[in-house]
Amino acid sequence: MKLLIGYVSMSGNTEDIAKLLKDTCEQMGHEVVIAELDGLSVTELRDYDGVLLGAYTWGDGDLPYEAEDFVDDLETTTLSGLPCAAFGSGDTDYPKYCAAVDTIEAALLASGGNIITPGLKIEFDPHTDEQKEACIAFAKAFVSPLLLT
Template identity: 50%
Template sequence: MPRILVVYASMTGNTEEMAEAIAEGAKEAGAEVVAKEAFDASAAELNDYEGIIIGAYTWGDGDLPDEFTDFYEEMDTLDLSGKKAAVFGSGDTSYPIYCGAVDTIEMKLRKLGADIAGESIKFEYNPTETEKEQGRSLGRRVASLAAAG
């Protein structure tokens, strides 16, 4: 049974809502899932899981949320080679850079050697039912890939 860690930063609950949908999908695929907010997680925990799914809302002009920065910076010491990973997050299209935090996190995961399991999910404000189904699908995909090694 693959172990999946879902780490997220959510200010209004929108990103948390998607994290729950993603975790649900991974569980449906038979994974053991732990979901936690970034300020309750340590980047070193990523080493203990076969699958990593990280989400954050985008702050201002494409920035990572303040409560996510420590976790993000701690990731620099990791080698995530062989880990299956995915990224998701919420944003606001009225800003010049839509969901920039999602792109920043995905680049970091790639740099650290993680295998990106699918296209990142970006959504505006709260996720629609269709977007939540995309999240469940992404969770199932990461779990399946993590189980296959």
């Protein structure tokens, strides 16, 4: 299956998550395209069998500005049951930890996307074994149902 992993990263944390997800999906036999959200059009999402979208959370639970237009466009498109999920990085010192993940997930649902697994939220970057395992488990939970179709 052909999967898209689209993301926005400022410090590299969300990019590191995206790369772990890509590696896991490829190890499970999927073709994976990875791209930054500001270089994608929401209409391109329908070219894939599954989509993972990620962003870091900025300020008080906000989307990064690089993702705002994409997510706004996402809410006005139709994904017609496309398998998808959201991921991102954040900082638990802020009251709205990883709220960008929730915002992306809500936009995917509003566009008719089929959320395969709950959003993945990682504190900063996936540097601990536990965080890396959470990323791997998230990727596996996403692709496992796709293998049945």
